Amino acid sequence: xxxxxxxRGSGSPLVFLHGIGSSSxxxxxxxxxxxxxxxxxxxxxxxxxxxxVPDDPAEYTRDRALEDIDELLATFDEPAVLVGHSLGxxxxxxxxxxxxxxxxxxxxxxxxxxxxxxxKREAWNERSRRNAHRFGVVPQAAELNLQEDGVVMERAGExxxxxxxxxxxxxxxxxxxxxxxxxxxMPNCRFVLIKGGEHAxxxxxxxxxxxxxxxxxxxxx
Numbered sequence: 001x002x003x004x005x006x007x008r009g010s011g012s013p014l015v016f017l018h019g020i021g022s023s024s025x026x027x028x029x030x031x032x033x034x035x036x037x038x039x040x041x042x043x044x045x046x047x048x049x050x051x052x053v054p055d056d057p058a059e060y061t062r063d064r065a066l067e068d069i070d071e072l073l074a075t076f077d078e079p080a081v082l083v084g085h086s087l088g089x090x091x092x093x094x095x096x097x098x099x100x101x102x103x104x105x106x107x108x109x110x111x112x113x114x115x116x117x118x119x120k121r122e123a124w125n126e127r128s129r130r131n132a133h134r135f136g137v138v139p140q141a142a143e144l145n146l147q148e149d150g151v152v153m154e155r156a157g158e159x160x161x162x163x164x165x166x167x168x169x170x171x172x173x174x175x176x177x178x179x180x181x182x183x184x185x186m187p188n189c190r191f192v193l194i195k196g197g198e199h200a201x202x203x204x205x206x207x208x209x210x211x212x213x214x215x216x217x218x219x220x221x
Contacts (some may be wrong), residue, residue, distance in 0.1 A: 003068045004050035006042045009035030012104075013080035014218065015044035015072060017088025018144045018201075021135035023049030026085060026200060027058050029207035033119025034215060041072060041080075045087075060143040066095050070102075079104040081218050085202055086111050087145060093152045096161040105162035105221050107214050110171050112178045116153040156185045163189040163218045166210065168197020 006024045006118030014034060016027040024042035031040040044051040046059055046068070058064075069091065072082055082103045084092035096106050113119035125146045132142035152159075163186060165179040179191035192213065194206055202210050 001068065001071045002052065003046055004044040005072060006031075006044075007039065007082070009038055009040045011038045012074045012078060012218065013039040013041060013073075014214065015082050016040065017041070017069070017078045017082060017084035017091050018045065018048065019086030019088055020089045020142065020199075021048070021137050022085070025049065026203055027083075030083075030202055030211045030214065033208060033211040037215065038218065039076070043068060043072060045141075045144060045159075047137050047144070053141065054140055055140060057143045060141055062091065062144070062146075062148065064093060065091055065144060067093070068097065070099070080215040080216070081105045081163065083107040083109075083214055084111065085109045087146065090114065090147075090152070092180065093159075093163075096163070097152045097155045097159055100159065100161055101215055103161060105164070105217060107164045107166065107217055109202060109210070110168060110175045110197075111157060112149050112174060113152040113182060114150050116150040117163045118150075120148050121150060158181060158187070162217075162221055163188060165191045166194055166197075167191070168194045168199065168201045168206070170196055170198045172199075198212065216221065 018026045024044050027042045034040050047053045082092040089108030092106040092108055128145040135142050165182055167175040167179045183189045183191035197206050
């Protein structure tokens with residue numbers, strides 16, 4: 001694979017995806033709690049963690065990231081559950097929207113489904129470009145945060161992949177709003193609000209609660 005992957009454990013696969021400026025380390029606690037029951041694997045997105053840092057901005061698109069996820073999924077003997085935080089949550093939803101039925105299910109934390117309105121989408125992209133220096137990655141890697149279309153929003157009503165949407169009530173309220181919207185829009189989506197959860201709630205005292213929710217969700221499939 002062209003990106004770095006941390007993998008351990010045995011059993012049905014769970015694939016963890018991190019947010020912009022983060023790495024697979026954001027999932028270290030959750031993976032340690034689940035590795036005795038699952039094969040746990042976490043990707044470092046291009047330009048992050050232990051992955052290469054190419055100069056070409058074209059290496060940092062959503063679709064290239066989805067291809068990296070495909071490569072990892074192809075190594076397992078059974079479909080995996082994708083678990084994504086922030087940008088990683090969006091990538092999990094985009095994967096399900098463009099490859100429905102490939103993942104067994106998706107769990108997303110503190111993220112949004114993108115924008116159907118092109119003007120709002122471009123406003124998001126402009127803010128991302130303006131704030132790229134704050135992401136803690138090389139400028140070209142910040143391209144991963146840009147959105148080229150509204151595929152998740154456009155297909156949400158027919159997206160039947162089982163989905164668990166988690167949002168912390170101490171994070172931006174837009175994420176809880178997205179979870180409530182998708183619970184009503186998607187055929188098979190459940191929204192859970194995590195009391196006291198901040199943006200990276202999977203790293204702190206909520207790690208055990210989130211691991212339990214991921215476990216229960218995976219078992220239900």
